[in-house]
Amino acid sequence: MREMKSIFKASNVVKLVFIVLTYLLVQFLINIGIITDYYQTTLATICINIILAVSLNLVTGFTGQFSLGHAGFMAIGAYACAIITLKNPTYAGFIQGVAAGAILSAIVGVAVGLPTLRLRGDYLAIATLGMAEIIRIIFTNLKITNGAAGLQGIPRFINWTWLFVFTAATLIIISNFIKSSHGRACIAIREDEIAAEAMGINTTKYKVAAFVIGAFFAGVAGALYASYFYFLKPNIFNFAKSVDILVIVVLGGMGSLTGSVLGAAILALISTFLQRFSEVRMIIYSLILIIIMLFRPQGIMGSRELSLSLFKRAASKIEPKVGKERS
Amino acid sequence: MEQFLQQVINGISLGSIYALVALGYTMVYGIINLINFAHCDIYMIGAYVGYYCMTFLGLGVFASLVISMAACVVIGVAIEKIAYKPLRNSPRITVLITAIGVSLFLEYVTMFFMKANVRSYPPLTGILAENINLGSIFISMKQILIVVITIVLVVLLQIIVRHTKLGKAMRAVSLDKDAAELMGINVNNTISFTFALGSALAGAAGVLVGIYYNSINPLMGVIPGLKAFVAAVFGGIGLIPGAFIGGYFIGAVEVFVAGYGNSMYRDAVVFAILIVILIVKPAGLLGKNTREKV
Numbered sequence: 038m039r040e041m042k043s044i045f046k047a048s049n050v051v052k053l054v055f056i057v058l059t060y061l062l063v064q065f066l067i068n069i070g071i072i073t074d075y076y077q078t079t080l081a082t083i084c085i086n087i088i089l090a091v092s093l094n095l096v097t098g099f100t101g102q103f104s105l106g107h108a109g110f111m112a113i114g115a116y117a118c119a120i121i122t123l124k125n126p127t128y129a130g131f132i133q134g135v136a137a138g139a140i141l142s143a144i145v146g147v148a149v150g151l152p153t154l155r156l157r158g159d160y161l162a163i164a165t166l167g168m169a170e171i172i173r174i175i176f177t178n179l180k181i182t183n184g185a186a187g188l189q190g191i192p193r194f195i196n197w198t199w200l201f202v203f204t205a206a207t208l209i210i211i212s213n214f215i216k217s218s219h220g221r222a223c224i225a226i227r228e229d230e231i232a233a234e235a236m237g238i239n240t241t242k243y244k245v246a247a248f249v250i251g252a253f254f255a256g257v258a259g260a261l262y263a264s265y266f267y268f269l270k271p272n273i274f275n276f277a278k279s280v281d282i283l284v285i286v287v288l289g290g291m292g293s294l295t296g297s298v299l300g301a302a303i304l305a306l307i308s309t310f311l312q313r314f315s316e317v318r319m320i321i322y323s324l325i326l327i328i329i330m331l332f333r334p335q336g337i338m339g340s341r342e343l344s345l346s347l348f349k350r351a352a353s354k355i356e357p358k359v360g361k362e363r364s
Numbered sequence: 365m366e367q368f369l370q371q372v373i374n375g376i377s378l379g380s381i382y383a384l385v386a387l388g389y390t391m392v393y394g395i396i397n398l399i400n401f402a403h404c405d406i407y408m409i410g411a412y413v414g415y416y417c418m419t420f421l422g423l424g425v426f427a428s429l430v431i432s433m434a435a436c437v438v439i440g441v442a443i444e445k446i447a448y449k450p451l452r453n454s455p456r457i458t459v460l461i462t463a464i465g466v467s468l469f470l471e472y473v474t475m476f477f478m479k480a481n482v483r484s485y486p487p488l489t490g491i492l493a494e495n496i497n498l499g500s501i502f503i504s505m506k507q508i509l510i511v512v513i514t515i516v517l518v519v520l521l522q523i524i525v526r527h528t529k530l531g532k533a534m535r536a537v538s539l540d541k542d543a544a545e546l547m548g549i550n551v552n553n554t555i556s557f558t559f560a561l562g563s564a565l566a567g568a569a570g571v572l573v574g575i576y577y578n579s580i581n582p583l584m585g586v587i588p589g590l591k592a593f594v595a596a597v598f599g600g601i602g603l604i605p606g607a608f609i610g611g612y613f614i615g616a617v618e619v620f621v622a623g624y625g626n627s628m629y630r631d632a633v634v635f636a637i638l639i640v641i642l643i644v645k646p647a648g649l650l651g652k653n654t655r656e657k658v
Contacts, residue, residue, distance in 0.1 A: 103457050105464075152643040159399050159460060160642055163593060167635030170590070174632040276586065280464060287461055316480075319472040326465030331450055334458045 048344075060201050067197060076309075077197065081265045083305040084200040085258050088207045090285040090297035092254035095211055097283070098291030098340075099220065100247040101227030102154065103162040108278035109169030110252040112271070113145060114138030114259025116182055119191045119269050131194040131264060138263075139256035145172075146252030147245065154244040169279060176271040187270025188263075195264050203261060207254050212294055214250065223247050227292075277319070284322050287329055290336030295343035300336070366500045371623045372616070377507040377576060379615025380514035384569035385592035386599070386607035387521065388562025394538040394602030395558045397456060401463040402443055404589020405470035406563050410436045410570025411580040412478065418486050425492065425575065429513070433567040440563025441556050449552065475582040482581045485574045510572045517568055518608060521561065525604060530557055538602065587631060591618070594638040600648025609649065 063080070066072045072080065089107060096104045118134030125133070145168070153164040176182045214220050222243045225233040234240050263269055281304075289300030304322075311318040329336060385407055392400045413435045417428035447466050451459045487493065488506065496503045525531035533554045536544040545551050573588070574580050595614040599606025614634055621630040641648065 097457070101457065103460060149639070152639065156642060156646050159397075159456065160597075160646065162399065162460065163590070163597070164639055164642055166590065167594070167638050170587075171632045171635050174629065178626075178628050277468075280468060283461070283464070291457075316472050316476045319468055320476060323465045323468035323472060327447060327462055327469065330454075330458050330462040330465065331447070334451075334454060 056205050060198075060205075063197065063201070079305055079309045080197060081200055081261075082309075083302050084204045085262050085265070086282070086285055086301040086305060087204050087298050088254055088258040088261070089282045090289065090301050091207055091211050091294055092251040092258070093282050094286045094289075094291065094294060094297045095215070095223075095247050096251040098286055098293070098297075099215055099227060100223040100244055101230075102244055102248060103159060104165045104248065104251065105162045105276075105279050105283070106149075106165030106167075106169035107251070107255050107282045108274040108276070109165070109172040110142040110146065110255035111259035111262065111278070112169075112172050112176060112274035113142045114256030115263040115269055115274070116176060116188070116259075117141050117256070118260030119188045119263040120181060122192050122194065122264065123188065123190075126192040128194060131192075134264070135257060135260040138260040139253045142256030142259070143249050143253040146249040150245045150248040150252075151241075154248060155241050166276065166279070169274070169276070173271045173274055176274075182269075182271070185271060187268065189268050191263050191267050191269065193264055193267060195261060200261060200265070203257060207257065208294060208298070211250070211254070215294070219243065219246065224292075280322070284326055286336075288325060288336055290338035290340060292340030293336070293338035293342055296336055296338030296341075299338065299343070367623070369501050371619050373501065373503055373507060374623075375616035375619035376612065377510050377615075378619055379612035380510050381569045381573050381576070381611075382588065382592045382595050382615050383608050383611025384514055384517065384565045384572070385588065386595040386611045387518070387604060388566045389593050390596040390599070390601055390603060390607035391534075391558050391562045393596065395534065395555055396448070396452075396459075398448065398459050398463060399593065400562075401460075401589075402447075402466040402470060403562065403566055404585035404592070405467050405474075406436050406440055406443075406585075407566040407570045407573075407589065408474065408580070408582060408585035409439060409470065410567030411574040411584065412474065412570075413567070414571035414574050415483060415485055415580060425488065425509070425571075429568055429571050432571045433564040436563040436567030436570070437560045440559045440566075444556055444559040449555075471582050471585075478582060480582060482579045484579050487578075488575065506575055510576060513568065513572060517565060521565070521604065524561065530554070534558055591631075591634050594634055594641075597638060597648055598641055600651030603648070603650050606648055606650040 063072065067077065089111060093104065093107050096102050114135075115138065117138035118131070121134035121137055122130045124130070149164060149168045153161050177185050182188065215223070222233070222238045223246075225236065225238055226240050226243055230240055259274075285300040285304055286297055287300075288304065289296030289298070307321070308318055311321065385403065388403050388406075389400060392398055392403065410432045413432040414428045417423045417431050418425075423431070443466055447462050448459060451462060492505045492509060494505050496505070496508075525534060533544070533549045534557065536547065536549055537551055537554045541551055544554075570580075570585075573584075591614055592611065595610035596607045597610070598613060599608070599610030614637070617637065618630045618634060621627070621633045625633075645651075
């Protein structure tokens with residue numbers, strides 16, 4: 038039955054059904070008006086933050102490389118998409134914008150990642166932070182980005198359906214990457230870089246690969262942001278934005294994709310309610326960071342995933358006779 | 365030529381401040397391998413304490429400087445005890461994230477209580493308010509004050525690190541923590557002492573920058589903090605003379621870019637320098653390459 042191991046495994050079918058059901062449920066709630074326009078904005082924020090958090094989680098949670106410049110990649114994607122759709126306000130232009138933003142971010146990711154990821158230690162954190170600042174300063178000074186005032190009136194092409202498709206696609210692609218042999222190499226690097234190298238893993242190659250994939254999807258998220266929120270200015274993509282994404286990853290659990298989804302949803306709801314008190318919001322964010330690190334450094338999910346087998350295992354703990362442990 | 369000399373003088377004054385902040389980064393990194401993101405906010409708090417001493421208590425520059433340094437020592441050591449000490453044996457990334465959390469906490473708590481608006485230091489009086497004109501070069505007494513205080517503090521630091529028992533313990537712990545502990549050194553106290561020294565220097569830098577630029581705000585530490593860290597990496601992280609040289613270098617670069625190029629790009633140039641160093645000589649100017657052992 039080896040050759041029958043196809044993509045139509047039971048778990049994949051369950052996942053597909055779950056994805057479709059989530060989409061239909063939310064679409065239904067929008068149609069009957071429970072999710073109002075105001076909460077649709079929160080929904081969009083959640084989707085964009087999921088893409089950002091999942092891509093950062095690949096770099097920080099799974100590969101163990103601490104990146105503090107995710108907002109920079111997001112900015113590249115956002116501005117690329119905004120400039121292209123302003124010139125060519127059609128769906129084709131939007132798709133080109135997303136692609137251009139993602140590819141540009143990935144190229145910048147290679148340029149920053151190659152020199153800095155050769156080093157062990159925390160240099161990447163500072164280098165990416167510096168890179169994000171450089172990007173922000175460049176966008177503040179360029180004519181095509183309209184400087185500090187930013188770009189306005191970016192045509193909106195996306196709605197919940199588009200956001201959902203992009204979010205689901207990101208989740209599926211990154212989760213498949215992690216389950217592949219490349220993903221296992223990344224996890225090995227996180228666990229022990231020296232041991233991984235001794236096992237014959239080209240550590241620089243995999244670190245750069247994870248970093249570039251992360252940058253690519255951050256670019257996608259930026260493009261979606263630009264298209265959904267009409268308006269861009271360089272200050273949106275400052276250090277605080279990078280920290281926002283980091284908080285999601287840390288809260289959800291470094292090394293857990295479903296944790297990132299959960300974290301993005303929880304924090305988006307918290308910040309919707311704290312909208313009017315932005316200073317208090319940042320104090321709460323910083324306390325979340327400190328308290329999680331002191332008392333539960335693995336976050337909500339740790340490195341586990343929310344899945345059917347987790348529920349099954351929980352059930353079998355309650356009733357130990359049910360079935361034997363499958364390896 | 366005159367403009368050049370003027371820029372050199374401005375660069376030295378700014379570089380002194382970066383050097384003071386960079387010393388704290390480099391000492392903490394040298395001893396526990398942590399990029400202490402909260403360090404730049406200790407510098408900000410130093411500036412605020414100095415502001416309160418001068419504006420509301422009417423104290424002089426030197427009294428404010430001492431009080432501000434003392435306050436920063438207390439805060440620095442408290443942060444170390446509360447946030448970093450429980451994580452001594454955790455992965456580095458955990459401590460690093462905690463440091464970012466502490467940094468944001470200090471910034472936004474300050475913003476909450478002090479409001480986000482810019483405050484200005486009271487003008488100096490007496491001899492400190494004067495300027496010296498050497499032909500067309502212009503040196504203010506503030507600049508001389510900054511450089512002199514920096515030199516005095518750095519000399520004091522060198523004496524502490526080189527010639528006292530605690531300094532010897534610091535060097536031992538940064539070389540090998542476990543071996544130092546076996547030799548009977550109290551590692552925890554030594555780490556706290558390192559934080560105390562670094563925070564005192566950051567507090568002094570905060571007051572000096574308040575005097576020099578005359579305006580402070582709760583987020584004033586972020587960019588100078590990053591630049592000071594770049595300075596520490598440039599000189600060779602973990603090395604005190606390296607941070608000193610790096611601070612002056614970064615200060616000079618920034619002033620020259622602002623003076624001769626486009627001042628909007630001065631931050632970008634500093635970060636570009638960082639990336640170039642990491643490519644060319646990751647161990648820094650004075651550092652030696654070391655292989656990580658299993």
